[in-house]
Amino acid sequence: MGGICGWIGFAGAPELLDTMAAPLSRFDRSPVQARRGQRSGVAVAAQAGSADVFQRDGLLVALWGQPRLDDPALAAQAAAQGVAATVAGLWPQGAQRTCAQVHGCFTLAIIDERSGEALLATDRMGVQPLTWQLAGETLVFGSSADCLLRHPLTPGVLDHQGLYNYVYFHMVPSPGTVYQGQQRLLPGHFLHYRQGRVEEQAYWRMQFEEDGKRSFGELKEEFLSVLRHSVKEAAGERKVGAFLSGGTDSSTIAGMLTQVGGVAADTYSIGFQAQGYDEMDYARLASRHFGTRHHEYYVTPEDVANAIPQVAAVFDQPFGNASAVPAFYCARMAQADGVTRMFGGDGGDELFGGNERYAKQHVFELYERVPRLVRKALLEPAVFNFPGGERVRLLRKARSYIEQASVGMPARLETYNLLGRYGAQQVFTDDFLAAADIGNPIATLERNYGRSEARSLINRMLALDLQVTLADNDLPKVMKACELAGVEVAFPFLNDKVVAFSAGLTPQQKLNGTQLRWFFKEALRGFLPDAIITKQKHGFGLPFGVWLQEHAQLQQLAADSLSDLKARKVVRGEFIEQLVGTHLKEHAGYHGTMVWVLMMLEQWFRAHRNV
Template sequence: MSGICGWIGWNTPERDLIEKMAVPLGRFDGTATESAMGARCAVAVAALEGAADIHLRDGVLAAVWGHPVLRDAALADQAAQQGVAAVLAGQRHLGPEKLCALLDGAFALCVLDERAGEAILATDRAAVSPLTWQVAGETLLFASSADALLRHPLVRGEIDPQGIYNYVYFHMVPAPGTVYRDQHRLLPGHYLHYRQGRIETQPYWRMRFQEDGKRSFDDLKSDFLAQLRHAVGTAAGGAKVGAFLSGGTDSSTIAGMLCDVTGTPADTYSIGFAAQGYDEMEYARIASRHFGTRHHEYYVTPEDVVAAIPDVAAVCDQPFGNASAVPAFYCARLARADGITRMLGGDGGDELFGGNERYAKQHVFALYERVPPLLRKALLEPAVFNFPGGDRVTLLRKAKSYIEQASVGMPARLETYNLLGRYGAQQVFSADFLAGVDTGEPLAGLARTYDASDAKSLINRMLALDLKITLADNDLPKVMKACELAGVEAAFPFLNDAMVAFSAGLTPQQKLNGTQLRWFFKEALKGFLPNEIITKQKHGFGLPFGVWLQQHKGLQELASDSLTDLKRRGIVRGDFIEQLTGRHLQEHAGYHGTMVWVLMMLEQWFRQRAGA
């Protein structure tokens, strides 16, 4: 992954400070670092060859991390001669919104004008290349990793209890929040404009859905396949490339198109688990045979999990509780051993084309809203909730559950089964910790994101929410950090800007046809994907942690040791941890094992941070 870091407004002649900040950026993948300094600004970029560019001239310092593409042909030609950073420095008069609109692709950028005391920071439309920032006095500091910021003397690195609470709620810390006080992350498709000590953050891009599309299916299919081919070709260019292959529709599509684009068998990589109900290797093998890939497999063991946990916690600059990071790491490591330098992932397909099971479920719940209120309140609900002995009648129990969930407004309804909500915050956290937390903030943050979309349909409003919460805050960091730990780049063809724009033009029914998920996507790929892949249930690289925790002594010892130390931090109640690892885990290992993992990774993250 590597990254970028720097500042404006700090007067120091010591170049070793910016190089010190950059050390965490290349810690795991060993990438080279470039740096430059002005009188009151500095920047460093750690990246593989071709993914970094720095320009310094006349008090203006510009830098780019990633693989941006200039939309304008004349500017692209100029960039080929002078570099993208020089072009951006020369176009800064456009202002931040128009400047960012010049670019496609995955990138983080800075343009620092120390004479004017002005800076522009930006991240790409999916936040594949993240940016964290902080103002300290008259200095603006920024980095793709909070670990880099912590190395600057102006940064205190004080833990924010709200960030910890949000982590336990979501199993990650949603942007723009962080786990540190006074630190913030840029949202996807946003810029920061700093002028004479004043900060403004605004979107330069939003997902705009055209919901009344009238293009024929044949026309759409032809365009889709062309866009897909272009996106995979662009993502694969300039690297020895492989592809994640879980056997799902997204990864199988990317793997098959990679074979088509290159004209040679693609290298594909899959992870399996020797645990009933978790192993989907056979679907990956079906896809591999169908497309003729050079397929590579690895079966993750409990011992592998124990070995990887400290490193996974170390590579994440925020607490991160997505257990799938472990199998993703072993998959990427297997590829790296074969000389692969870039891995293509299928992430984004669900969020663009309507592939998550909850979209169908929420469609069913939304049907209740169409029932006239008088009929709901005067007849249906009294009959269901007041029926004598109704709790003993299966049909009535299901009807009651349906009405209760359907009566919760969106997007809070999506969190009906939230683990922390089920336990209760007061049962999980200490009273002292909760005194410094707004327990309503997670749902309030969801609502702000949900309400920011101008989509008219339920499916598109959920897609807009998931592009931020599920993709940018969770799935992309999982893959990016796993690949960084393994020493390879990650790229996501579905997030190609033209592909994203194409998906926005599909009608709601082409994404969710009744309760049929990603209708257009699957119809368009019939004959390309194997039928078994098109009709399979969604799964992915899920980790059987709860099951293994009951059986494997090493995992038990690591979890017990971690949670024992977490008790001493005064965040989580000791009696809750005792209940969780005792009665709860015995009752349902898969369900309660998730919270064990989340709390264990929180403690592991603390251990990896200096001064924790």
């Protein structure tokens, strides 16, 4: 997939840039462009058309990805001189105005040795992450933390808080990382370095227009237009394919790709021989409906066991989303067909209101509208003090509803958190917890939740999910799976114009009562098959817990991994024994998730032996 890395404020050896850049091209062998200054350097690893570098008179500008300048005059200049050279001309206007002019998926680095300044920025949706660390007066940065580990000033020391947050969220949420001192830029943010000091600011925020008055017909026409444009723009001149799970998002992208290309699109699906996990029938339905060239692969338990060490190694942070495995096999199938760029449907849920928890939290919010006096003086005493209420099913459900509704947002989103159910003190060793704050995950969610200026609950949840669910989880899952397979990936829903369009929809057009993504589905009636519009949400979920009960190779891999993890004194040995010996047998699907999360932690440790 490539990436960017470099530093300012350090007179490194000439070969240091190559050393830092090596992790960026280890899978697809992307060519590396390196530029050095007196006390700085930048390297960009990318396939043709995904990198641009400009250097002149102490000024160095490097771009990775698919940056775009929408201003007509700037776009014309970029076409003639290159995007990096054009951005160099914007730099005197300041960091904020420079970043605001750049659109698309990109990572930007500007190093100005004349003034001792540097600018780092990532795109609005955080598709392309960027990690940085200030070591004394030296700023070191890279698309992967693995780059920073190769710089002599930032060798990497594990952070207990990052490890704790991983087990809590099954990934390490930004801006934190698993290394002390390292930070990741938030989506739509830039970092301004000035002579040894740094300042991070947002150059873009999601601005929701919650009082829209436009007609459905007008909105539908614009929506289909911007989506077609986004798919066409992302396809370019490459041979592209599309992930197809059979859900509304992937089916929409597959259909649009066939429509704008004028020929049958190549679509790729993964199936599982496990009851309740296989959604191949819906993928086939979408393929027949749009006339795509469909390709299928059924992942086996052996495939999972073989992929686990590779998947753990490709991530620079511990990562516990098991769907990365089927995404890898799907992308690998496409790469074998000569596809160079895959389209993912990620972002549709977070832009248009598609996650089931949005409807659930709407129901809980209704309780908050009941006058406090009525709740505290009448409802709650009646429900909680009713004699024998624990034996009455309706009262038990009422108690559960009130208990959850009484938890404030966004903490209420984590009432079913696995680590919360087990208890941190039962999972982690005392020595490990002494260097971690168990309240940090909720505090992090609260800070992110509080950044949004949206008035409605649905838009506040969408703003939170754009970072925590999308940028920190779903996008890295697909990006890294494709990197491991050796193909690029694009996300048409995350085109700036599609994002802007979604922000203009009213809250009711996203969540109509408890109807998820109401506008999205209604606008696509007649385009998508009705069966896909009404289907339950699923995706490429992995039946790991089920397979773990019966497959010897997976059992051995999990047992070996958890046994070695005990020796690291992070997780209590007795918890691991209870998890595998008791919990897993009680509910394989539920507790299998924690087995996966801990197994992948150990596998990540093994792949990063120098940490």
